[in-house]
Amino acid sequence: MLGVFESLKGLLKAHSVCIDGPAFRLHYRCTVLFLLSASLLLSCRQYFGDPIHCIQNDVRRIDAVENFCWIHSTFTLPHAWNKTVGVSVPHPGIDTHKEGQDKLYQGYYQWVALVLLLQGILFYLPRYLWKIWEKGIMKAYALDLKYPLLPTCDSTKSYKLLTHSLHIHWGHNRSYCTKYVFCEVLALVNVVFQMLLLDKFLGGAFTTFGIEVLKWTEWEQDYRTDPLVKRFPRMTKCVFYDYGSSGDVQKVDALCLLPLNILNEKIFIILWFWMVFLCVVSAITLFYRFLLAAMPMLRYCVLVNRAPQASKGALDRLVGSSGLSDWFVLYLLAENIDSTHYCAVVSSLVAAMDQNVYDPVAVRGFFK
Template sequence: MDKLFLSGTFKNFIKPRLFVNDCTVFRLHYGVTALVLCACSILVSATQFYGDPITCIQSDDVPEKVLNTYCWVEGTFTLPRALGLEVGREVVYPGVDKRREGDQVVYHAYYQWVCFVLLFQSMLFYLPRLTWRCWEAGRLKNLLQELNCPIMAHCEKKKRCDHLVKYFRNNMRHHSSYCYKYLLCEVMNLANVIAQIYFVDYFLGGEFTTYGLRVLHFATNAQEQRIDPMVRVFPRLTKCTFHRYGPSGDVMKYDSLCLLPLNIVNEKIYIVLWFWFIILAVITAISLLYKIVLLSSKTVRYMTLHSMSRLSPKDQLRTIIRKTTYGDWFILFLLSKNMEVLNFKDFLQDLFKEFKSPLINNDNNETSSI
């Protein structure tokens, strides 16, 4: 067991990250949402496979275990026309009534797949992260050269800053593909969360897109005028029809009431997911709009760089922004999030001095400053 939890893969997953190569909104997708979905899948699995997810009222001589297994595998049903009837006088539970000819019937079998769907959703939320890691290929880690360490000998820090400045000067205006790949992963995040809203809506029979709004409406209405939407989507009491051969060989029909305690967990999970998906989609869209503004405005890039390095003189920052592209700025942004504050200030100061000096080409000939 120790080898399992201390293995390289699991250890790499739980250990603190020494550097970041993305933004906070990006981490909300793979670091928060994917983890929450995975935890919900484990919770539902524990209830489903190691508890009693369904309990049906035994009919005559039908074995209880057989009836429970059959109704769990084949699914149960409710009647939409019985959702608004008075409990205790007209029906025993919302949606549970005697089935009549021509009645609309809603079958419930999705609860068998909830744990697998949640795990699949978790993998989809982590996919853009895997894509970005593949494209990023450790470039930022190589650029840092341990400059994120606050304690370093001055001569060693100076040497590494010089290497970083030389790299940045020689590769200016060549970081566009790097930052555009990151932006593409951000677009993947937005597309994924929107697609997952409609995917869950399809999975729950068209009930998810308005689920949260109906729950809020239910909570604010008068008690005698409201119908619980969570009972509609995740009924806790349903009906199941079991057929078997009788002693004379005739087909016998048994109607059984089935209790679904698992849906108490499901309804809470999906109401939280509804609100979180909406919030996450809005935050991601705002983040993308902000990056579009950064892409088109050097003034905004200057203001952002100034907020990241308040110790640097403003004229140095203006010069750096004027001579760099958005791709170069993106590298500076990532460096600022990882480098120690004083190290980043020294790096910007050396970069400013480098911009003021002539650029040396590969033939050791001086060329004009950019």
């Protein structure tokens, strides 16, 4: 099993350069890892056996019945959910079907692994777009300043390069920040879309699935037929038509066991609570971005908290002359370079801005 999931270890690897926020990483790392792991797990027949087992008297055609029922889906009977198991019906939702009675078909189980794989791709899409738009800018800014111990000549050269780059691009980072915020919005929209997609996929059962689970948690297992067993039945029915010995059409009424549904219900319970959590966190993050854009003092406090060793006056000068876009670059820079180097770069940048032109001689004198 470890070999099966070895291909996913890249999602756990820490990136050398941070170009996004923690809430954004929940979408493309934790969520994608869970979805791809669940998809692989459901595809591993050696751990859970065949996905369907049908009970039928004639063992000669059992393989044909199982294949037919898997392809054409099985069903349960809604009127049989409230009947007593072991007395009126053999299993929840299983009863003798009469003409005109409703059937609830269970055809989703054929596609669960593929749907989870598709969801993993969609959750990674905002990250993919951001990597394309970011173009390695923050990696170029960081240079080798993430290492605290550098020779004086190397650190001075890196300071000058970084300060010069920040200075000439100051006030022109709007596109950089806007694209990132758009990706955060896209991540939130994607979560909502995924919940609606799963609700359609499961026949309208997903949007309230977690609420129903909480409501029925205290019930005894024998009576907890809704929503766990009802949405993911272990035992279903299937009708197969064949020719009998006389050449007449013969109806074969088979019971089919779906072993993977015990795993499917756990996957979708976790997904419901996780997606609700992602929606809340993403909405709070976007509101936080709005506050940052509207309140320069909040931007200043965040930078001071992130780089407490930096000059408070220098940070106040930079925040006062910048909008959210330039602040965002400074914040990401604080995440990617050593705090000592960051303090020097901030002071150097303020000196360059006060001169309104970058003077390498003046900056060199600053570091002496």
